[in-house]
Amino acid sequence: MKRRASLFLLLASCLSAQVSFDRLLNTDKEPHNWLTYSGSMMSQRYSPLTQVTPQNVKNLELQWVYQARSLEKFEATPLVVDGLLYTVQAPNDVVAIDAVTGRTFWTYSYAPALDARPCCGRVNRGLAILGDTLFMGTIDAHLIAIDAKNGHPLWNVNVGKASAGYALTHAPLVIKDKVIVGTAGGEYGVRGFIAAFDARTGKEAWRFYTIPGPGEPGHETWAGDSWKYGGGSVWMTGSYDPALNLTYWGIGNPGPDYNGDVRLGDNLYSDCVVALDADTGKLKWYYQFSPHDEFDYDSVQVPVLADMDWQGRPRKVMLWANRNGFMYALDRTTGQFLLGKPFVQVNWATGFDEKGRPMRAPGKLPTPEGTLIYPGNQGGTNWYSPSYSPRTGLFYIPTWENYSSVFIKAPVEYNEGRRFMGASPRSIIGGLRGPQQNTRKENEGFGAVRAFDPKTGEKKWEFKMTDVTDAGILTTASDLLFSGGREGYFFALDARTGELLWRSSVGGAVASGPMSYSVGGKQYVAVSAGNSLFVYALRE
């Protein structure tokens, strides 16, 4: 065993200082840590670390593995705070791990209620931290505060009815003294919401329903009583602009998913991004990506915030790679539509009108007989984190190209706790838990990491995979890009060219977003794949 250069005692350091909100706002000042789900409030999944470079990345080697005591998909991105790594073992066990050795300090085990019924796996995507407290949402719709030093629960509040399909699967977002979460359950006819809770007590501070109630603006976009069961779930972490005091969240599909006849109208705020006042939860603006969606095009993607020169003037921009196959640039101060371009094959819309509303292609609707739609049910991308590198100025998207589904429409009635979808689409490409063999042709769908100029939508390069990808993307200040795919490879690309520089077989699909941290001057790159967390660093 090679001895480390330093003879000092601390392999992993300690929680020497509490994680203040100020630290969460200034993550660029402590690049050795990873303090939020996407690495910063801007959600660029960009690490300022530079020790691992395009030149030496070939020397990355495995440092340690954490094997989850769970056969569920490992979708969590860890947090790292001064040498301590926190992650979630599905469904809802929190573990504190020495980020250098992989050894466990403590485990907090939470047993979700037996009637929890998340649609798509008993999964969790991560944690939030404030002070010495971690926050986790659970699949039975509880929000739990946990002492980061000893793993003891501090408070536990129920935010929705698990037996009716409400569930929390995403990493919470801390803003000031509040913890913000939204509920999943779009396949069960929930009425979605985003809610903020006092970080100290768990007391609810505000709640924004993603489907307006009677008398509220937007209520008229739902026919009859359809708003009561309209979905509009939330299952990915939002972003925050402190100067505007706005928090941005993507909203999921309307319900029933594939039969819009019972919910005629645009169905606000399903498939929208909403900008909320972080103190009150009041809606400041919204933009709807897929009005009256019948393809399950959840807009739950991570809102990527970037400040850039836009047509000759500095602008606060939001970049969005949507499940519906289009990438967008919006003005995040006003919600103004700036750009929309397809990043994969799309046939449900032909473009945008002057206000940024998509123009529907004639006849491209679900029918009882079935209609072929691009992109298919899982989308041109999905919840997999994109990345924006302020160095390259490129927007990186995990994509499914040539991917389609036949969308079928069928009647459905709402029954609490039962699926409320209105038939089911047919696709050649199956789910993550299906057979692992891939024999598809390229024109039947493939995965790719694609790099785009966000100002024009022009594709700059792509890295094609044979199988599709459920992996997020990490970029670094040394112009590296890390990602993976369903084939079970974790790899590094040159962020400027897309050239493959390194790969490692992790023996299971990568269905999480990679991240990077450093301890004692040594940079690590971590990714969850299969049922385990893998951590790499340069060979010594």
Place this chain on the structure above:
Amino acid sequence: MWIAKSCLFIFAGGALLAQHAYTPGDVEEGGKLFRANCVLCHGPEGDLVPGVDLGHGKFRRASTEDGLIRIIQNGIPGTAMPPNNIQDFQAEIILAYLRTVASAGHGVSGNGDAARGKALFEGKGECLSCHRVNGNGSRVGPDLSEIGSLRRTVELEQSLRDPNAEVLPQNRYYRAVTRGGETVTGRLLNADTFTLQILDSKERLVSLSRTNLRESGFVDQSPMPSYRDKLNSQEQADVVAYLASLKGL
């Protein structure tokens, strides 16, 4: 494989007759299984479900050890008692543990006042200087927020009077001295051939490489003082009553 141990017989209380001999280790393991699987509904004394007192042979559905084992494993359909993934020998040692509950009897804390106990705990006893309850106090000692769900009153009483009598493995104290001369003491959280993980006396989570240590080992004496002479009998009963009331979230 089940091997009858010869060193210690623990006799049954009530209707439960011991069919094997069990070592103290078996009984301790049975207690762990009980706490992990049963205590949430039945309580640490086994008497939380109306009409059922597990430690005193008071059952509704079975009177033999075999019958009880089947209930532990299969549950009781139509009731809140679920099936459990517990092997025969595990169920046997849970029953062995319950027999010790019966033989030990109840503690003296029945006449304690939890409110007075809380005041003593936070005041005269200075317990928060090492322990933590619901987010208040130090993390150096065990967090006691749910101790009332995990430990019986007789055990709490014993810990108060004689802290060294039983220290649970997860609460063992450890001391390490680095080659540089720095001493780290605290609760051992994890250990392997090459490293140690400790919550130290400054409430830091630290990971140590054994190659960097000059010496290391368990501290035999619990850092907790005995309250046998620091609190009178009534005060002890009050503190125990308070601890027994701490059921967590």
